[in-house]
Amino acid sequence: MDTDTAEGPQLVLQGKFADQATRAACSQDSPPANDEGIIRIPVRMVTQIRKACDAAEAAGPQL
Numbered sequence: 001m002d003t004d005t006a007e008g009p010q011l012v013l014q015g016k017f018a019d020q021a022t023r024a025a026c027s028q029d030s031p032p033a034n035d036e037g038i039i040r041i042p043v044r045m046v047t048q049i050r051k052a053c054d055a056a057e058a059a060g061p062q063l
Contacts (some may be wrong), residue, residue, distance in 0.1 A: 009059075010029055011052055015039035 003009045018026070018038040028040045041049070 001052065009056065011056060013036075013039070013041060014048070015041040 001009060002012050016039060018040050022040070023038045027030070032038060
């Protein structure tokens with residue numbers, strides 16, 4: 001969790017860069033901005049991501 005950004009609090013995720021075919025397919029639906037990328041996150045991380053999202057939501061305006 002990065003609470004020190006101009007846009008407000010943000011989750012910071014780490015993952016493997018997606019291959020070219022995946023990036024192309026994703027770009028058709030939602031082209032990434034110049035400062036964005038397409039990453040892969042293993043399904044085993046869903047529980048940890050959910051916990052992080054729940055904690056961020058619970059903290060709400062306190063962040």
